[in-house]
Amino acid sequence: MIAIVEIVIGLMLVVGALFALAASIxxxxxxxxxxxxxAASKAGTLGSGVMLLALAxxxxxxxxxxxxLAGVVFFLLTAPISAHLLAKAAYAAxxxxCADTKVDALAETVRPKS
Incomplete structure (x- = not known):
C-alpha cells in the first residue's frame, strides 16, 4: 500500500510540474x-495546486x-480575480x-481619450 501512495505522489508531482512548465512556456x-x-493564471494555478495536494x-x-489545502483554496480563489483585475488595468492603460484576438469585448465600454 505504501508503494502505491508513493507512486501517486510522484505522478501528482510530475503532472504539477508539467502544468507549471506549460505556464512558463x-x-x-x-x-x-x-x-x-x-497561461500564467490557469496552468500555473493548476500546477501549484496539484503539487500542494501531493504535499498533503x-x-x-x-x-x-x-x-x-488552504494554499490550494487560496490559489483557486485569488488567481482568477487577480488575472481579471490585471487584464482590466492593462486594457485601461x-x-x-493582438491581431489574433477576433473579438474585443471591451472596445465598446472604454471611452477614447481626448
Whole structure:
C-alpha cells in the first residue's frame, strides 16, 4: 500500500510540474499580455495546486495537510480575480489585444481619450 501512495505522489508531482512548465512556456511564447496572463493564471494555478495536494498526501500530518489545502483554496480563489483585475488595468492603460484576438469585448465600454 505504501508503494502505491508513493507512486501517486510522484505522478501528482510530475503532472504539477508539467502544468507549471506549460505556464512558463506560455509566458515566453504567447503574443500579448492577455494570453500570457491566461497561461500564467490557469496552468500555473493548476500546477501549484496539484503539487500542494501531493504535499498533503505525502505529509500525513494534519497541520501540514490543512496548510496545503488552504494554499490550494487560496490559489483557486485569488488567481482568477487577480488575472481579471490585471487584464482590466492593462486594457485601461492602453494595451490592446493582438491581431489574433477576433473579438474585443471591451472596445465598446472604454471611452477614447481626448
Amino acid at each position: 506560455g509566458l515566453l511564447r504567447l503574443k500579448d499580455v492577455y494570453m500570457r496572463m491566461h 498526501v505525502h505529509a500525513g500530518d494534519l497541520s501540514i495537510v490543512t496548510r496545503a 492602453g494595451y490592446r489585444p
